[in-house]
Amino acid sequence: DTGVSQNPRHKITKRGQNVTFRCDPISEHNRLYWYRQTLGQGPEFLTYFQNEAQLEKSRLLSDRFSAERPKGSFSTLEIQRTEQGDSAMYLCASSLAQIQGGEQYFGPGTRLTVT
Amino acid sequence: AQKITQTQPGMFVQEKEAVTLDCTYDTSDPSYGLFWYKQPSSGEMIFLIYQGSYDQQNATEGRYSLNFQKARKSANLVISASQLGDSAMYFCAMREVYNFNKFYFGSGTKLNVKP
Numbered sequence: 363d364t365g366v367s368q369n370p371r372h373k374i375t376k377r378g379q380n381v382t383f384r385c386d387p388i389s390e391h392n393r394l395y396w397y398r399q400t401l402g403q404g405p406e407f408l409t410y411f412q413n414e415a416q417l418e419k420s421r422l423l424s425d426r427f428s429a430e431r432p433k434g435s436f437s438t439l440e441i442q443r444t445e446q447g448d449s450a451m452y453l454c455a456s457s458l459a460q461i462q463g464g465e466q467y468f469g470p471g472t473r474l475t476v477t
Numbered sequence: 478a479q480k481i482t483q484t485q486p487g488m489f490v491q492e493k494e495a496v497t498l499d500c501t502y503d504t505s506d507p508s509y510g511l512f513w514y515k516q517p518s519s520g521e522m523i524f525l526i527y528q529g530s531y532d533q534q535n536a537t538e539g540r541y542s543l544n545f546q547k548a549r550k551s552a553n554l555v556i557s558a559s560q561l562g563d564s565a566m567y568f569c570a571m572r573e574v575y576n577f578n579k580f581y582f583g584s585g586t587k588l589n590v591k592p
Contacts (some may be wrong), residue, residue: 395580397582400519401586402585403572403584403585404481404568404583404584404585405522405568405580405582406580407581407582408583410496410578410579412575412578417577418577418579424520450519453522455522457580462510462529463529464510464525464572464578465510465512465524465527466512466524466580467524468514468521468522468523468586470520470521471520471521476570
C-alpha cells in the first residue's frame with residue numbers, strides 16, 4: 363500500500379484563476395477528508411466523503427470551493443476565482459469507517475500560492 | 478467554543494527525559510475518539526495514538542501514552558525518553574462519531590528536544 367497521495371505537490375497561480383487538486387486515498391479506505399492548513403495552525407476541516415457521498419461541508423467553505431469523489435475512490439478539490447487568502451497547504455486524509463479507531467492517514471499535501 | 482485546546486504553543490525538553498503535552502476537548506457527543514498526530518518540519522502528518530471515549534484504560538504505543546481523564550475532558554500526550562527526532566509540531570484531534578465523524582484539530586504544540 364503506497365499511502366495517500368496528492369497532486370500536485372505545489373501550485374502557484376494568479377488571483378482569479380481556477381485550480382484543481384487531486385487526492386488518491388488508501389485503497390480500502392471509504393472515508394476521505396479535505397483540510398486546509400496555514401502556517402503555525404492545525405488542519406482546518408473543509409469537507410468529508412463517505413464513499414462517493416459528501417456528508418459534511420464546513421461553513422467556512424465558500425461557494426468558490428467544490429469537491430467531488432465520483433466513484434468513491436479518488437477525490438478532487440476545485441477552487442474557483444482564487445484569492446490571496448486561499449494560499450495555504452491543502453491536506454487530504456483517508457480512514458476506515460468504524461466506530462472505534464478510524465484514525466486518519468494524511469497525504470503530503472498540496473501547497474497553493476496565489477499571487 | 479474551541480473544540481480542542483492546546484495551551485502550550487512551545488515546549489522544551491532535555492533528551493531522554495519525559496514530556497507531557499496538554500490537550501483539553503469540548504464535546505456533547507457521547508461517542509468520540511481522541512488522537513495525537515506529529516508533524517515534523519517536512520510537513521507530513523503522522524498518526525501516533527488513539528483513545529476511544531469508552532476505553533477504560535489509557536492508550537499506549539511504544540514511547541507514547543495518552544493520559545485520558547474523561548471527567549476533566551483532557552487527553553494529554555506523554556512522551557517518555559525523548560529523542561532528538563521527536564522535535565516537531567504535535568496536534569491533538571477529536572472525532573465526533575454522531576456529528577458526521579467530523580475531526581477537529583487543536584492549534585498544536587511545538588516540541589523542541591535539546592541534546
